[in-house]
Amino acid sequence: MNASSRLPRVSIASLGGTVSMQPGDQHAGVTPRLDCEGLLRGLPQLGQLAQIEAQTLCLLPSASLDVPTLLEVLSWARCQVEQGAEAVVLTQGTDTLEESAYFLDLLWPFDAPLVMTGALRAASHPGADGPANLLAAVQVAIDDQSRGRGVLVVLNDTIHRATSVRKVASLAMAAFESPGVGPEGGVVEGAVSFHRPASTRIPLPVPVRAVPPIALLEACIDADTALLRALPALGYAGVVIAGFGAGHVSQAWAEALGELALAFPVIVASRTGNGPTARSTYGFVGGEIDLQARGVQMAGALCPRKCRVLLGVLLASELEGVVNRWLGP
Numbered sequence: 046m047n048a049s050s051r052l053p054r055v056s057i058a059s060l061g062g063t064v065s066m067q068p069g070d071q072h073a074g075v076t077p078r079l080d081c082e083g084l085l086r087g088l089p090q091l092g093q094l095a096q097i098e099a100q101t102l103c104l105l106p107s108a109s110l111d112v113p114t115l116l117e118v119l120s121w122a123r124c125q126v127e128q129g130a131e132a133v134v135l136t137q138g139t140d141t142l143e144e145s146a147y148f149l150d151l152l153w154p155f156d157a158p159l160v161m162t163g164a165l166r167a168a169s170h171p172g173a174d175g176p177a178n179l180l181a182a183v184q185v186a187i188d189d190q191s192r193g194r195g196v197l198v199v200l201n202d203t204i205h206r207a208t209s210v211r212k213v214a215s216l217a218m219a220a221f222e223s224p225g226v227g228p229e230g231g232v233v234e235g236a237v238s239f240h241r242p243a244s245t246r247i248p249l250p251v252p253v254r255a256v257p258p259i260a261l262l263e264a265c266i267d268a269d270t271a272l273l274r275a276l277p278a279l280g281y282a283g284v285v286i287a288g289f290g291a292g293h294v295s296q297a298w299a300e301a302l303g304e305l306a307l308a309f310p311v312i313v314a315s316r317t318g319n320g321p322t323a324r325s326t327y328g329f330v331g332g333e334i335d336l337q338a339r340g341v342q343m344a345g346a347l348c349p350r351k352c353r354v355l356l357g358v359l360l361a362s363e364l365e366g367v368v369n370r371w372l373g374p
């Protein structure tokens with residue numbers, strides 16, 4: 046047995062994003078062009094850490110990732126583990142990373158880590174952070190402490206849980222945070238450490254039906270209810286509201302949401318970006334007590350975008366009746 050065959054097997058796939066972007070010939074600006082092999086060429090030290098299997102699954106800006114693509118990615122990642130990979134690493138654009146990580150986390154059935162990373166600076170940019178992020182992602186992926194934690198997001202030497210991570214800055218290097226709970230751990234000089242033990246996960250079955258359209262609307266001052274009232278006729282199967290403060294809406298929206306809740310699931314989250322919705326504090330019309338009495342679910346600490354992902358996956362498996370299990374305090 047040679048030395049490399051004793052190294053852990055890690056499968057790495059590229060989906061595109063800034064981490065794989067370079068200037069092209071025809072268009073202004075950078076676009077996804079660097080495939081997974083190209084990404085790995087810049088990181089020869091990975092060969093000392095793991096036996097790497099590389100695959101380019103797509104080369105998209107992450108704004109154009111969709112559920113069917115993510116289901117294909119999931120299927121590929123599951124096959125890798127079933128065929129002996131000890132961990133899987135995905136690179137993608139950071140713009141939608143919090144949503145795709147959460148989607149995959151809901152459906153990831155293994156203790157084997159699924160680690161996602163990306164970059165804020167394009168591959169062609171001086172000081173590109175992609176190689177360092179990919180190296181840290183592999184270091185996390187092969188660490189035993191990462192097992193049983195579902196999908197982890199690793200950027201800027203910081204480890205986040207898929208449930209809590211958010212992109213909080215458009216271009217800054219420290220673009221990812223886990224508001225309210227803080228990061229799950231970190232990587233220092235290649236050493237991985239976690240701040241807390243793994244928590245219990247309830248992986249969902251892969252949906253057998255198509256994930257239905259779920260609307261996401263933000264409560265704004267003096268907003269009318271025309272879009273809300275149009276949703277059922279437009280074919281939506283549920284709605285998530287990014288509500289004011291601790292999960293509040295206007296009186297007019299409260300009435301409209303109560304009517305919608307008779308037709309399909311309605312979740313109200315907080316638009317603040319930090320902290321949970323309330324459950325039993327405010328008594329005004331449109332406050333959380335009134336909304337719950339109208340059949341609306343409060344999101345807890347789950348952000349509006351992740352509520353939308355959750356509701357779609359649950360509806361596709363006819364499990365929306367137990368949505369509360371995933372909406373934490």
Ligand code: GLU
Nearest residue numbers: 062063106107138139140
């Ligand atoms: N800033 C984004 C990125 O980090 C832009 C492109 C994308 O999300 O694909 O990748």
